[in-house]
Each structure stands twice: as structure tokens, then as C-alpha cells.
Amino acid sequence: MIQIPRIAIIGAGPGGLMLARLLHLDGIPTALFERDAHALARAQGGTLDLHADSGQLALERAGLTDGFRLIARYEDQGSRVYDKTGALLFADDKAADGDRPEVDRTALRELLLASLPAGSIRWDHVLREVQAREDGAYDLVFDDETVGPFDLVVGADGAWSRVRPLVSAYKPQYSGLTFIEFGIDAVDERHPALSRLVGRGKADIQGDGRALIVQRNGDAHLRGYAIFRVPPDWATTTFDFASPASARARLAAEFEGWAPEVLDLIWASNDQIVPRPIHAMPVGHHWPNRAGITLIGDAAHVMSPFGGEGVNAAMLDAAELARHLIEDGNWKNAVRAYETAMFARLVEPAEQAAEAAATEFSHIGLELTLRHLAGHVRLRREGAGPS
Ligand SMILES: Cc1cc2nc3c(=O)[nH]c(=O)nc-3n(C[C@H](O)[C@H](O)[C@H](O)COP(=O)(O)OP(=O)(O)OC[C@H]3O[C@@H](n4cnc5c(N)ncnc54)[C@H](O)[C@@H]3O)c2cc1C
Structure with a gap:
């Protein structure tokens, strides 16, 4: 230069x-x-x-x-999809070669x-x-x-x-989606059932127009996002984020009727609970x-x-x-x-x-997720695209 x-x-x-x-x-x-x-x-x-x-x-x-x-x-790099009853709809557990x-x-x-x-x-x-x-x-x-x-x-x-x-x-601009972030430490040791639920990668659990996406991080830490389509100020006016115990209970209430083994992801959280309105x-x-x-x-x-x-x-x-x-x-x-x-x-x-x-x-949101994931697996097997 x-x-x-x-x-x-x-x-x-x-x-x-x-x-x-x-x-x-x-x-x-x-x-x-x-x-x-x-x-x-x-x-x-x-x-x-x-x-x-x-x-x-x-x-x-x-x-x-x-x-x-x-x-x-x-x-x-694994990926799983469940419905709110805890039924496994998709699993790609062999993604380590991605x-x-x-x-x-x-x-x-x-x-x-x-x-x-x-x-x-x-x-x-x-x-x-x-x-x-x-x-x-x-x-x-x-x-x-x-x-x-x-x-x-x-x-x-x-x-x-x-x-x-x-x-x-x-x-x-606000996308219409708000993530509420939570975390679980030492999951393998303290919560083996949750460790098995999430597996080695990401679990996406959908139902009732909302979702829980939980990802395995290093050091056996799980980081989760509860995802809602809501107005931009909904989270700050609905939750008391200064009190993790109160925010946790309020978050669990949003998922009332979901399988207890799925709800345990929220109850086991031991981190700060933090709102993340998504902008683009x-x-x-x-x-x-x-x-x-x-x-x-x-x-x-x-x-x-x-x-x-x-x-x-x-x-x-x-x-x-x-x-x-x-x-x-x-x-x-x-x-x-x-x-x-x-x-x-x-x-x-x-x-x-x-x-x-x-x-x-959307009314076919889950179907689109499953189709998208199946496409990724197929491309990886063919050695031609994203893992
Ligand atoms: C909930 C959530 C999940 C995400 N998950 C993923 C994912 O899985 N994969 C992925 O690829 N991306 C993900 N992203 C997006 C990703 O975080 C960003 O795209 C990425 O961090 C952008 O990097 P950056 O360096 O441009 O900006 P940033 O990472 O935002 O870094 C900006 C830096 O600038 C500093 N800064 C800001 N303002 C000032 C200022 N006025 N003066 C001085 N310093 C300042 C900040 O402190 C920060 O260190 C996620 C985002 C969110 C919100």
C-alpha cells in the first residue's frame, strides 16, 4: 500500500x-x-x-x-426439534463432521x-x-x-x-420478535435429563406461537432463548428482570401446559434473565x-x-x-x-x-423449520453445502 x-x-x-x-x-x-x-x-x-x-x-x-x-x-453441531409435549420431531446427532x-x-x-x-x-x-x-x-x-x-x-x-x-x-427496526435469554450451568452434572434433552448442539422446541431455543455452550453451560412475537416494550413491562426468581416464574407461566421435562429448562436456569428485542x-x-x-x-x-x-x-x-x-x-x-x-x-x-x-x-413455521433442517442434513451428506 x-x-x-x-x-x-x-x-x-x-x-x-x-x-x-x-x-x-x-x-x-x-x-x-x-x-x-x-x-x-x-x-x-x-x-x-x-x-x-x-x-x-x-x-x-x-x-x-x-x-x-x-x-x-x-x-x-447437533440439532434437534421437539414439540411442546416433548416429542422429538427431528434429530441430527451425527453432525460432528460438519x-x-x-x-x-x-x-x-x-x-x-x-x-x-x-x-x-x-x-x-x-x-x-x-x-x-x-x-x-x-x-x-x-x-x-x-x-x-x-x-x-x-x-x-x-x-x-x-x-x-x-x-x-x-x-x-424492531423485528416483532423478543428473545428472553436464560442460562443453566453445569448441566451434565446437575441436570442430566436436560443435558440429554438438548444433546450435543441446539434444541428448538415450538408450540402455541412461541419457542424455546436452547444451545450447548462450552463448560457444560446451556444458553436458552424463549422467543415471542410481541410489542417492543412487552418484556420490560411484563417481567421484573431485577429479580431472577420472579422473572423465571413469569417466564415459566408463559409456557403453561408444556411438558414438565421441557419446562424444567426454565426452572433450572440459574443465570440472569435478560430481554433481547431483535432489531434489524x-x-x-x-x-x-x-x-x-x-x-x-x-x-x-x-x-x-x-x-x-x-x-x-x-x-x-x-x-x-x-x-x-x-x-x-x-x-x-x-x-x-x-x-x-x-x-x-x-x-x-x-x-x-x-x-x-x-x-x-406462522401456521407452517414448524414445517418450514423441519424442511430447512432436513435440507441441511441432505446437503452435508452430499458434501455440497451447509452443515
Ligand atoms: C440473542 C442474539 C443471538 C445471536 N446469535 C448469533 C449466532 O448464533 N451466530 C451469529 O453469527 N450471530 C449471532 N448474533 C449476532 C452477532 O452477535 C453479531 O452479528 C456480531 O456480534 C456482530 O459483530 P460486530 O463486531 O459487528 O458487533 P458487536 O459484536 O456488537 O461489537 C460491537 C462492539 O462495539 C462496542 N461499542 C458499541 N458502541 C460503542 C461506542 N459508542 N463506543 C465504543 N465502543 C462501542 C461494543 O461494546 C462491542 O464490543 C446474535 C445476536 C443476538 C442479539
Whole structure:
């Protein structure tokens, strides 16, 4: 690369960290700002499956495949579907040979953090706004200081990006679905029946226009999502999340009449119970190129988590932006080329995620789930597609 711009990355999620790592490998310095006070300031969330042609590809370009294999859980790619009586409708328990291994989000963040030189991240920096300067560069306004100038500001700051307003007036829209998240520790030892119910992977239990999706994480932890089609403020006005015991009992009441062995998933939860209203950017979201500002990951295209594309797309965005910055002679053209390809690449997964969110709980929702899963198994057996 001939010109090296002064680059700021906002957000040390999977996208921002991957971008910093890839540019660092090529000797391009970045300033990476993160809202969290430190690496362990909050739990990073549940398990993610990394796809061969996106998340894993980015890790390979970043020289992190060996490290990833140490934390990847190939054995946890199974999938089951039950109805509310606990009847098993579908089981794919032999998925360990699939190419979408699971990884705990915290382990992935640790892998990426360890791949950067010490002191690369400026923790405890909550971006308030990006200010355009008269010379064409940008200053970053934080609570206690203004930092700059930077030639290129990359918003990797997730769904509620504070960089996005500089290029787009769009905001994420409520999908109509709210997830209520809960967790169960030491499931193999303390709740062997629940361990068997979920198996090695994910259990999707549907009925009465609602669902429980429970995923096995590392360290015998189960993370569950109770999924409802409700108004956006329903969860906060219905549950007392400050009291896990009260929230748990209220959640169980929502599933009254379901088989006791299924309801035990809720009663056994020993974590915080947390609402996650699901928002998404409009399918095909794009913006006219603005010199010096761009977005990667959820900041550009947050979508509903059905399909598990979000983290994979964020890491591939980072890999592609880095590739253009390293290979193209002019950094402004490099950003433009990244954006043009990214906009086109994201249309199909965003469409699929939106359709999955729209059809969840439709009168044929369960049938669509079963058909979709059977298709995956068939493709894997033929060695031709997603696992
Ligand atoms: C319930 C749920 C389940 C999901 N399950 C899956 C799944 O199974 N598979 C999958 O692929 N995806 C899943 N996703 C989506 C996935 O989490 C995201 O797509 C992915 O994390 C996007 O990565 P990112 O780096 O773009 O953003 P993020 O992971 O959101 O990271 C953004 C970072 O920016 C920081 N930040 C935010 N604002 C500021 C600010 N103002 N100043 C400084 N720093 C800031 C944040 O603290 C964070 O560290 C799920 C999402 C949800 C809500």
C-alpha cells in the first residue's frame, strides 16, 4: 500500500478486532476504541457457529486457524426439534463432521485480543460522536476527551452505531420478535435429563406461537432463548428482570401446559434473565460513499440471528476491508471497493434472516423449520453445502 491513512476503529467486537489484527499483520497501525471498561467487563454472550467461507476464512487470513481449532467445538453441531409435549420431531446427532464448529463468544474474543500487541485497545472509551474537520479528517468525541485527527473512521460499534449517522439516516427496526435469554450451568452434572434433552448442539422446541431455543455452550453451560412475537416494550413491562426468581416464574407461566421435562429448562436456569428485542436494518441497506467513514458488521447490516450469519459477516467484512486497504493503491478507492462488494454480498443473507424472522410462528413455521433442517442434513451428506 502506498498511502497509509490514520485509521480509527470504533468497537472491539469480532469485526473491529479482526480488522485491527489483519492490518497489524501488514504493519498498518490502528487506534481501536472500545466502550467496555476492560476485556472481562461483561459476559460476551453465547455460542456462535463459524462458517467455512466467512468466519473461518477471516481467521485463516489472520493466521489464527490453529488457535481457533483449540477452542472450536466440532462435537456440538447437533440439532434437534421437539414439540411442546416433548416429542422429538427431528434429530441430527451425527453432525460432528460438519464444517460449522461452535465457539464460545468469550473464547473468540480472547483469541482475537491475544493476537494484538499489548495496549492496542483503548478501553473505557464510549464514542459520543464523530466530528468532521475542515481539512477532511475526523475527530472522535468521547465523554472526557476528543481524539484525532483520523483520515478513516471505521464503525465496528454494533447495532446502535454512533458512526452510522454520518453516512446513513436508517436505524435498526424492531423485528416483532423478543428473545428472553436464560442460562443453566453445569448441566451434565446437575441436570442430566436436560443435558440429554438438548444433546450435543441446539434444541428448538415450538408450540402455541412461541419457542424455546436452547444451545450447548462450552463448560457444560446451556444458553436458552424463549422467543415471542410481541410489542417492543412487552418484556420490560411484563417481567421484573431485577429479580431472577420472579422473572423465571413469569417466564415459566408463559409456557403453561408444556411438558414438565421441557419446562424444567426454565426452572433450572440459574443465570440472569435478560430481554433481547431483535432489531434489524432494512434488507439491502447501503449508503453513498463518504470519504473517511465506513462501517463493518452489525453497524452496517444488523439482522435477526436466525441463520447465524451476523458474526460471520462481521469478520468477513473486516477481512475484505483489510484486503482492499492492503492491496489497493489508494485507500479511498479501497474503501469504496469494499463497500460496493459488501452491499451486494449482504443482500441474500439479510433477506433470508428477515424471512426467517417473519415466518417464525406462522401456521407452517414448524414445517418450514423441519424442511430447512432436513435440507441441511441432505446437503452435508452430499458434501455440497451447509452443515
Ligand atoms: C440473542 C442474539 C443471538 C445471536 N446469535 C448469533 C449466532 O448464533 N451466530 C451469529 O453469527 N450471530 C449471532 N448474533 C449476532 C452477532 O452477535 C453479531 O452479528 C456480531 O456480534 C456482530 O459483530 P460486530 O463486531 O459487528 O458487533 P458487536 O459484536 O456488537 O461489537 C460491537 C462492539 O462495539 C462496542 N461499542 C458499541 N458502541 C460503542 C461506542 N459508542 N463506543 C465504543 N465502543 C462501542 C461494543 O461494546 C462491542 O464490543 C446474535 C445476536 C443476538 C442479539
